[in-house]
Amino acid sequence: MGVVGIVLLLVVPIPAMLLDILIIINIVFALLVLMNSMFVKKPLDFSVFPSLLLVATLFRLGLNVASTRLVLGHAHAGQVIQAFGEVTVGGNLIIGGVIFLILVVIQFVVVTKGAERVAEVGARFTLDAMPGKQMAIDADLNAGLITDVEAKERRVEVSAEADFYGAMDGASKFVKGDAIVGIIIIIINLVGGIGIGMLQRGMDFADAVNTYSLLSVGDGLVSQIPALLMAVATGMIVTRANASSDMGTTAAQQLTQSRPAMMVAGTAAIIMAVIPGMPAFFFLAVGALLLFLGQRVKAAQTAAAKAATLEAISAAPQTETTDDIMAAMRVQPLEIQLSTDLVDLVSGSADDLLARIRALRHKVAMEMGVVVPPVRTRDHVELPEATYVIRIAGVEAGRGNAPAGRVLALGDQLAGLPGTPTVEPVFGLAGKWIPAEMRHSAEMSGATVIDRVSVVITHLSAIVTANAARLLSREDVRVLTEGVKEVSPSIVEELIPGILSLGEVQRVLQGLLGEQVPINDLPRIYESLSLQAKKSTDPEGLIEAARSALGPVIADKYIEGGSLAVLMIDPGLEQSLLEGLRPSELGSQIVLDPSRLEAFLTSVTETNSLAEQAGRNAVLVCAPALRPAIWRLVSGRIKGLPVVSYTEATAGNPTIDTVGVVRVVQSISA
Known part of the structure; x- marks a missing residue:
């Protein structure tokens, strides 16, 4: 309705009383926008400002058209314009013209020009910084620092900031054009009014100049004052940085943060008071006020430092007890x-x-x-x-x-x-x-x-x-077990401590973590341990039983596009390795001649390197019985090469893609 009303102002004549009401609304609206621009904490809090600036500019132009119609048609444009003209001109047309020109220069040359430049630079820098901000959001999301919802909100904020500064770059042109239009309209009113007064109303030149100059200057002032307020608001918005408080609070805090600055300024004001011809009283008053505030700042800083010292002293232990030494x-x-x-x-x-x-x-x-x-x-x-x-x-x-x-x-x-x-x-x-x-x-x-x-x-x-295996303590296992007991009490009651102790369970979980196998699914792990422990409590067998239960999870980590890249062991070589398999206190081991063992490890290393050069992250597969022993051999030579059994590799039914075969030229025997 407001925008439609503004459009009607351009084509429909309105009475002088309604014009007065609209001019008052225009001035108060501009003041309201200026106050809001001062109290926002960041520019995006007032994101509607570019659109409001356009509407306000169109509103003022509509009022200019309506007032021009009344000035030229009736030689009267309401009480507001009349009052502005009489008070500002004060019986002197030259003074009124000069004041009007000063307001135009302030708005056009100082405020508008600066705001336009700041908006242009701000828009450019904001757009240039967008890729870096988007990458930072993606990095935080990948690192798990923020959720998908938070990442989406931050992306929207980055996009909104770029849109805002881009809009402000264009909106600043409205303010510049408004100042130019104000000058043109006052010239039209003055020249057109004098012509109409002399030719149609029979006025002499002096009366026509007096009447229409008063109305023209008054009309120009009631337009330029709100325009100046909007220009100042534009400058404040584009120069406002993100802060935790409004501009007034921030300015008060930062202007009074330096005691030396206030003391020097106060002393300078007192010195200027002794200059002959200067109003000594006012300089002395200002200087004394600055010195007083400087002393208050010093007292506040001293009190804050003492409070911090006392807090540190009270927080520090007065005596070093045995518990303190034990903690250290x-x-x-x-x-x-x-x-x-x-x-x-x-x-x-x-x-x-x-x-x-x-x-x-x-x-x-x-x-x-x-x-x-x-x-x-x-x-x-x-x-x-x-x-x-x-x-x-x-x-x-x-x-x-x-x-x-x-x-x-x-x-x-x-x-x-x-x-x-x-x-x-x-x-x-x-x-x-x-x-x-x-x-x-x-x-x-x-x-x-x-x-x-x-x-x-x-x-x-x-x-x-x-x-992760080193970091898993016995107490951690107890806490994890209590969590499992809440959802699956029968599993825990059957396993601990009836079949396995907490320490034996810890050893199994550490064995899984040592090969980067997640232990999230503790109920399934405990189920497999309870079945295997009834046969044997050998740690290696328990770990392999848990791995068998987690087979799909283990293979899923290495599947890319539904395909699992694997390194196979030559069947004859694998049979020789099985024949050389021997149990020991540290787990199963492969007993081989050292030179043949080195040849096997070299072949694994070379085959894995060829796969990596081809861009494939492969896993080494072998018979289930060989897997623990081969992993002990390979892990010391090649960091990060997974070793999985055939059953684990096929647990999730992936497509098996053989990217290399480990061979040794000379047959290996036990």
């Missing part, structure tokens, strides 16, 4: 030590190292079924600069670098980027630590850019996954 002696299951310049990684924000560790623990629990113990994070003054160390049970398990103010770029086109060459600690990829401000340039060159926290978390995730 306790070896942490998982620990990250940071050099002193990396303490900023633990900033307390929503995306710092501690928050990412919490997300990692949840991710590992969902994927592997094991609860990662709490990770202790502390600084270590003896570590080299920009170094972090990951320890398991007090022993170093990994070390890396994460220099402050830099991000890790991975890719082949890094020669043109400044930075320190490095090797990514998990996958061994060549990279370079580049300045954070070069992130966009690196992304444009095709490099993958990773922030420091993500580097540490990725390294920690790889170490936790590789050492």
Whole structure:
């Protein structure tokens, strides 16, 4: 209805009283928009502003057309325009014209021009930053830090921000055009009014100039004042950065944060008071006020420092008890030590190292079924600069670098980027630590850019996954067993402690985790253990029974596109290996001549390398009886090569794709 009314203003004459009401609404509406632009915390909180700016501009133009029709047709345009003209002109046409021109210059040259430039730059930078923001969202989603819903919301926000700044870039042109139109309309009113007054109304030149200049200036002012308010609101919106409070609160906090600045300004004001001819009282008053506020800031800062000191003292233990010493002696299951310049990684924000560790623990629990113990994070003054160390049970398990103010770029086109060459600690990829401000340039060159926290978390995730068996304590097994007992009490009551002890169950679960087999499905694992333990409690047999129950899960990890790439063992060679199989206290072993054993391992290594060069991630398959012994042999030579039995490989009915056969030229015998 409002937009239709604005359109009608352009074609339908309205009475002077209605024009007065609409002019008042226009001024108050512009003031309301200005106040809202001051109190928003971020630009997107006022995302409708570009559309409101267009509607407000059209509204003012409609009022200009309506007022021009009344000025030229009736030599009267209502009380508001009359009052603005009389008060502003004050009997002097030159003063009124000068004031009007000053308002136009302020709006057009200062406010509008600056807002237009800021909107243009903001739109360009926002669009350039979109790919990086989208990649950051995808990285957080893949790392398990956010859910699909949160990722969707963040993508919508990034898109809305780009749309907003793009719209503001165009909307700023409305403000610029409004200022130009205001000048043109006042000239038309003045020239047209004088002509109509002299030719149609019989006025002499002086009367026509006096009458129509007053109306023209008044009409121009009632249009320019709301236009100036909207221009200022535009400037505030495009220069507003995301903040936790409104502009007034933020300005008050930041202007009074520096005591020296206030003291210097107050002293300067007092010095200016002694200059001859200056109004000393006012300078002294302002200077005294600034000095007073400076002293208040100093007192507040001192009180805050004392309170922080007292809090630290009260929090610190007064005496070191035996329990304190025991706590200090306790070896942490998982620990990250940071050099002193990396303490900023633990900033307390929503995306710092501690928050990412919490997300990692949840991710590992969902994927592997094991609860990662709490990770202790502390600084270590003896570590080299920009170094972090990951320890398991007090022993170093990994070390890396994460220099402050830099991000890790991975890719082949890094020669043109400044930075320190490095090797990514998990996958061994060549990279370079580049300045954070070069992130966009690196992304444009095709490099993958990773922030420091993500580097540490990725390294920690790889170490936790590789050492999941070490991290599974007896207490963890007890807690997991209690969880199974809540949903399947009969399974637990039959197995523990009647058939197997908690320690024997722990050993089986550690054996599964040692080969990266998830233990999420504990009820199924316990069922298989209860059946196998009635025959034998040999740990190796128990582990193989649990693997057999989890066969589809084991194979599913390595299936790509419904196909499982496998490395076969030559049948004759496999038969020789079976003949050499011997039981031992440490599990089954293959007794071979050392040279023949080395030939077998070399063949496995070469066959696996050929498969990797072809882009296939293969698994080594063998007879169920051979699987534990071959895994012990292969795991020491080739890291990460899975060894599965025939029954496990075919459990999910995948398509078997043989990508290599392990052969030894000389026959192997026991």
